[in-house]
Each structure stands twice: as C-alpha cells, then as structure tokens.
Amino acid sequence: MSSKVSFELKATDGAARTGVINTPRGDICTPAFMPVGTAATVKAMMPESVRATGADILLGNTYHLMLRPTAERIDRLGGLHKFMNWERPILTDSGGFQVMSLAGLRKLTEEGVTFKSHIDGSKHALTPERSMEIQRLLGSDIVMCFDECPALPADRARIAESMRLSMRWAKRSKDAFGDRPGHALFGIMQGGLESDLREESAEALKEIGFDGYAVGGLAVGEGQEAMFDCLDYAPGYLPEDKPRYLMGVGKPDDIVGAVKRGIDMMDCVLPSRSGRTGQVFTRHGVVNIKNARHSDDPRPLDEACNCPACTNYSRAYLHHVFRSNEMISGMLLTWHNLHYFQEIMDGMRTAIAAGSFAAWEADFHAGRASGDIEPV
Ligand SMILES: [Zn+2]
Numbered sequence: 001m002s003s004k005v006s007f008e009l010k011a012t013d014g015a016a017r018t019g020v021i022n023t024p025r026g027d028i029c030t031p032a033f034m035p036v037g038t039a040a041t042v043k044a045m046m047p048e049s050v051r052a053t054g055a056d057i058l059l060g061n062t063y064h065l066m067l068r069p070t071a072e073r074i075d076r077l078g079g080l081h082k083f084m085n086w087e088r089p090i091l092t093d094s095g096g097f098q099v100m101s102l103a104g105l106r107k108l109t110e111e112g113v114t115f116k117s118h119i120d121g122s123k124h125a126l127t128p129e130r131s132m133e134i135q136r137l138l139g140s141d142i143v144m145c146f147d148e149c150p151a152l153p154a155d156r157a158r159i160a161e162s163m164r165l166s167m168r169w170a171k172r173s174k175d176a177f178g179d180r181p182g183h184a185l186f187g188i189m190q191g192g193l194e195s196d197l198r199e200e201s202a203e204a205l206k207e208i209g210f211d212g213y214a215v216g217g218l219a220v221g222e223g224q225e226a227m228f229d230c231l232d233y234a235p236g237y238l239p240e241d242k243p244r245y246l247m248g249v250g251k252p253d254d255i256v257g258a259v260k261r262g263i264d265m266m267d268c269v270l271p272s273r274s275g276r277t278g279q280v281f282t283r284h285g286v287v288n289i290k291n292a293r294h295s296d297d298p299r300p301l302d303e304a305c306n307c308p309a310c311t312n313y314s315r316a317y318l319h320h321v322f323r324s325n326e327m328i329s330g331m332l333l334t335w336h337n338l339h340y341f342q343e344i345m346d347g348m349r350t351a352i353a354a355g356s357f358a359a360w361e362a363d364f365h366a367g368r369a370s371g372d373i374e375p376v
Contacts (some may be wrong), residue, residue, distance in 0.1 A: 005141070005184035005211055007243050011353045014088040015235070015262040018352040021212075021243055024182045025081070026091045027172075030243060031259045031352075033345045034091060034267035035338055039064050040074075040084040043272050044330040046337070047086045052061040053307070053335065054342030057142075059267040062134050063098035063254035066124070067117050071137035079139030091267070093247070094131045094188075096203050097149055097216075108148065111164070128172035140183070143215065145173040147188045152222040159192035166190045166216075167204040174208050184211035186245060189238065192217055193230050202237035212243040215263070219248040228257050235262035252281055252344055256364055259348050260357070271341045275334030278322045282340060283367040289333065293375040294319035307339035308332065 009019040021028040029154035033041045035050055037058045042050050050058065062079055065071060069279065074083050081087055096113070099106060103115035103124075112127030131146035147166040150158055170187050177185045187205035193199030205213060214359075215234050218227045235244050245265040246258050255266055271281065280287040282302045287294075289301075305311075309332035321329040344364070351360035 004181055007212070009241065011355075013352045013355050013357040014260065016260050016348070016352045016357050017262060017264055018349045019264065021089075021242075023089045023184070025087065025141055026056065028089055028265075029345075029349055030264040031345055031348055032056055032265045033255065034059045034265065034339050035272060035341075036061070036267055036269045037084065037086070037090075038269070039068070040080060042338075044276060044327070044334045047084065048174075049335060050086070051088065053338040054346060055088075055338065057091060058086055060090050060092045060138065060140065061098060062092050062095035062131060062138070063102065063126075065138060066095060066126075066134050067119055067122075069371060071134040073175040075137040075139075079137075081139055083282065087140040090139070091245075091265075092135045092138055092140035092144065094146040095126050095134070096131070096147050097247070099126060100149065100151075103163060109289070110168075112146070112169075113148075114237070128169045132173055132176040136180070142184045142186060142212070143177060144186050145170045145210075147189050147190060148219045149190060149220065150192070152156075152192060152217070152226075153218050154192065156192075156194060156197075156206040156304065159190075159194060160197055163190040163197055163201050167201060170205060170210075171208050174210070186210055186212040186214050186243075188214040188247070189234065190217045191234075193222060193226055195230075195233055198230070198234045199237050202234075206239060210242070212245060212265075213238040214245040214247050216247050218246065219250055219254070224254060224257070227254070228261065231258055231261040231263065244303040252341070253368070255341070255344060256348065256361060259352075260361065271337035272334045275332075275337045276330040277376075278329070278333065280333055281337050282372070284293075284370055284372050286367045287372055289315070289318050289322050289329075291319075297376050299373070299376070302340075305336065305339065305343075307336045309336040 005023045015250045021029045038061045102118045104325040106115045109287050146169050150162045187210035189201045191201045243264045246263040249266050266355040278290040294315040300310040349358045
C-alpha cells in the first residue's frame, strides 16, 4: 500500500498501455473499468459482489450525492467509503456534466453554475471551489476538476469558449484542492473534435500539473467513428507517465478501441443499467433475455463464463425472472455484465503485457461477430 497516489506504467503494445495506479486504499490495475455507483450503490449489487467481479475502483456522482443525502451528511457519517461499505478506491466526478444533462434551469457564469435539483426543484450552486469541497467531504480518492462540456455537435467557437472556461476552472480546482497526500486530482481535457483545441487544452492542463488527465467531452453524441478519430491523437497530447481516463465510455467495442488508442481508465453505467433492462453482453455479442427464444433453453448465457448467473442458472430461468419482474433478474444480469466487462479488461491487460494485443483484439471481434448460439 502506498501513502500517495502514483502511476507505474508496466508495458505498452502499440499505443495500448498497462500499469498500476497505487493508492492508500489499494492498487488499481490498468486499463481499468470503473462500475458506476451513482447514489452510493452500484444498483442491484452488494459491494462485495462488485469487488468479486474484479473491480478495483468505483465511480461516485457528485451531483447526485450533493443533492441526496448531501456531502455534509456523508461526511458526518464517516465518508463515502464507510457509508456505502466500499473500502477500495473511489473516483468522483465533478458534478459539472450531470448538472448539464439532468438539472433544470441552469445558469452558467464565469463563477460557476446555478441550477435547480431534478429531484425537488431546490436551488443549488456548483463552482470549482464547491466541487472540490464536496469531493473532499465525500472522501474521494480521485477527484475530478470542475468543468463544462457542450453537447456535440456544437460550433467551433462554442467549443473553444467552453474549453477555455474549463481551463480557468481547472486552475481554480487545483488551487482549491490544495495539498492532500493520498488523494489525486485529475484535469479534464476538452476541445470537442478539434485537434488544435485538444492540444491547447492539454498544454493548459500540463502547465497547471495534475496527477492524471481525463479526455472529456466525448461519448456525448458524436458516434464511435468520430470518437476514435479524436482518440487517435488526443491521448498523445497528454503526459505518458500519468493515467489517462476516458469519461463515460462505453460499450465493449468502445472500450477496446479506446484502450488500443492509449486510454487507461473508463467508466460507464451501461453494464449495470443494461442488466436491469434485460440486455446482456457476452463474448458472442448482445443477448436480449426477454426474447421468447430463451423460454425453454436450459443452457447458460455463456458456458465459458464463471459468474453466478452463468454458473447456476439457465437462460430459461433468467428469462422467467426477467419477465416476472423479479429483483433477482437485475441482480444476476448486472453481475454477469460487470463480470464480462472486467474480463475484457483483464484480457487486455494480459495481452498488452505479453505484446499480443492485436491478436487478442482480433479474437474479441471475431467472437462478437459470430453471434449468439443457435436457439434450442
Ligand atoms: Zn456470466
């Protein structure tokens, strides 16, 4: 265990990287996928089950937690780790993105953003300083700078103006964060799909100096091809010796494509949210468990998967409990999805270390292209 947060790059294969982020709460093997625990829970999962899927770190949402139960209450109760019974590292977002996507009646100024809660309409403000305070009260291990991100497509002038505001907020975030041994602060690169704006943003962040760097402003409606085009150059603007985090990504093939292009960390609600809507990710692509073809199928979702859903239950059972709205449906399918995502990460880490990422990637795509097993 380390008393500070540090990053050790262990191997590279092309642009893909594998390493370890050391923190006082445990190591994070990269590339890492972070399950999302929005309201101090990864929905339908016990924390020990999340850990059993292979997750080293969770993501918590500042926006949701500041509204309910509030950061001050979580602090009084001993911090977010104790509150939600997750002792390993937690990364919290800054709240900025969710204010933009969820809150009503936003007002954006140089100072920050004021908004109305989507829960009860109450009025709140977020600034770089307040975001740092909330993330400190939560006890977050990896704190994100407060930033602003326009939805794509947006015109270049709007993207440039927003990026420069985010860079001024990044400096205020760093000043407010101060010196907190054992905790890390990540800067967030913006600039949309404009290479020169991405580079300008990266230079501004490096000048301030952060423990890690996120590629922000992607996965906001631009599509996979445009995202990959941006990732072909954007990670290269960031320091090699710090972790690079792609926020809010994604589907399995998004994740693999991002790692191939030099990304070390990702988060997404997809595996857990899909688990609750009957959408299952497997080595052979997507399976919709509500489909009638599964109703008499005694076989597991994936015979090669050793998660509890695949080890102990048939497709017929999973279909039945989904159709019956039984809670175990969301529990089992979420477990499987998170397990599968972590298996992808583990496979990539091993392949990068062995210098065989291209072969692993070809195998990954071939498996998904083969499609689901034939109906019984
Ligand atoms: Zn499984």
